Amino acid sequence: MKILWNECWLEALRVFRNRYFIFWSLIMPIVFYVFYTKVMVQDVGDPKLWEKHLLMSMAAFSVMGSSIMTLGLRLVQERNQGWTTYLKTTPVSGAVYFIAKMAGQTSVHIFTISVIFTSGGLINGISMPAIEWITAGMWILIGAIPFLALGGLIGTMKKSDTASGVSNLIYLALAVTGGMWMPMEFMPKLLQQVAQWIPSYQYAAGAWSIIRGEAPGLVGILVLIAYTVVFMILSIQRRRMQEAI
């Protein structure tokens, strides 16, 4: 238990020391948020609702990004640097290492969600019942699991350059097609039709429902679970294949 705590604490510390993380996961979402609610205000009907809606999008965008990129890249780098090999000579088990990584990442997410919610709330004076803030935050936290699994899958890649390129690409594609940067209604018809099969859309949509006083849809939850399972199976398979050599 103490090992888990140490490992998790250090992991969180390492994430905060990473400049890319600070830029992509904290500064970018807040800058976007200010830009789309203060500078380039679109005509989206109820402006108060839009401000809340976009805040959820930004928090989801940030957490999804650090799940895919930070975790995946960390795993690749640590394997390439040989730290993972060194750990195999110590009494710490692979499972503890992995769980600690996830837990560290999750504590970082709690922090980013709080920062983004607070700054968004202050910038646009958003008021929501406490229960909505909390459930939306919880949703964004827990709904990130498929993206953590995707990070784990990216973590099985050999080269860190490939991993960083691929994860950037996937991240941006997911953000755009999930309607995190622009409301779905402004997107091409075709995309709107397939949107419900896109994990990032379902992830953000859950939070959008919550701030509208609704529960996240069952289909959305099932889609996210399905992606989690697929990503996990793929990464377990890849790990097996790599270990066999």
Add this chain to the structure above:
Amino acid sequence: MTTIIDCMAVGKSFKGKSAVKDLSFQMKKGEVVALLGPNGAGKSTTIQMLLGLMEPSVGRVTISGQNPKLKAVRERIGVMLQEVRLLDTVTVKEILQLVRGYYPRPLSMEQLTRLTGLDESSLNTRTEKLSGGQKQRVSFALALAGNPDMLFLDEPTTGMDAIARKTFWKSIRELAERGTTIIFTTHYLDEVEVAATRVLMMNHGELIEDATPAMMKKKLGMQRISFLTDAVYRPETYQGLAATDIRIDGKKVTILTGNADHSLKILYALELEISEVTVNRGTLEEAYSQLTDSPEVS
């Protein structure tokens, strides 16, 4: 004395190419073994199989009669792998604390810094900003973090400067006196003499020598007599010296011999115009080149 490490007819091949062949040896508690051999001899492969990091293609390894992968074994061993392996974006102190936390009876921070010679400023440095030699010290500290009974060190002094090397071997001797069982690889003969109680030598994946350092030295330690001369003597002049090799490089003449005392006697008897006579022990490299020159036994 009890057998701690038991390597039983172990072999390893990579894609049909064999790296280690039919290797068997035992290590007893408190032994300090130097594992020698030219590049590619199979030393690192052997260490990795002893640690259970690599599965032998044939044969078996036990540590204290157990599978080396067991947690109970891992709690008692310390390891420095050939390439330095550190976590980045953390300070040295943080990484040491983390790893100390993995073990039931870790060594105190004070002991670790004393044994490895890490100073306060490197303790507060991020691992990615350390120099190669400093990384090597941290790697040594990680190996000692759990207060191990056994140490596996693969080329531990690569990249260390003279002072770091001295601290390192002083600590190794201290640990050996406390009864720590140690196996290390090196390419420096003086390190063997300083620390080892036993020498294993590998070539082409096979164990070709299992001896004490003294025996080893005698067998391999070619001595090198060198001197300067202004007169140009023909190589035949030195023929009676029982030399295995004679090199003439301008004014400098180097003679490799198995028995320097004998050769020197003859050399002085020749009454040549020579100065600055020095005698050095041959290096491992010379020993290795002898090995590789000798015809292969198959």
